[in-house]
Amino acid sequence: MLGVYQRIYTLVMGVPRGKVATYGQIAKLAGCSARQAGYAMAVAPTDTVPWHRVINSRGQISIRSDGLIDAEQQRLLDNEGIQFDSKGRVDLIRFQWQGPDQSWWADQMLDPPLI
Template sequence: MASDVHRRIFDVVARIPAGRVATYGQVARLAGLGGQARLVGYALHMADRPLPWHRVINARGEISSRGDSFSETLQYRLLAAEGLVFDEQGRIPLDRFRWDGEEAPAGPAGEGS
């Protein structure tokens, strides 16, 4: 069972639309936990429901190292499949792809884009 703090984090992560990313610190701030970026990573590791965890990256626009190349490769592939691009240093340009924290706009079928 997730704690209230974890549920707040999960609720923010669940709102990140496809084709956008948020940083760990941004998720913490939106969950009312400013300065608790590491807590976001711990919570995602313990998630008790499906989440778009792959859309959370570090403040440099990079996929954070986990010591598990499978998860890092999977995250890269999931983000690339959503149309995100990586520069020569393996970073996602945050000025282009960072989610603004607003709800995703409704698509033609009433789904978030």
């Protein structure tokens, strides 16, 4: 059985290019809190986990501890065709990943959440 951080990372690796997921969405699928998902993303291995595809529930890039927006995250999302409005928000109706289907869970050898 995978630890919660690895489950979070596996889910985030399933978010396709050009889509985003929210911390809460990943948390619900991973069976943890949004805060725990945020902690996991803060220490995610950046070479394998597309950390930049996880944003907050308002459709925004979360503010860093120094009070600034992560320009690298915005650049990576821009490069994937994710569009931001004038207030720095992503249209979640258009760009939010709808989550894995049953076959994805089976392929990953994971049990889907009981939601």
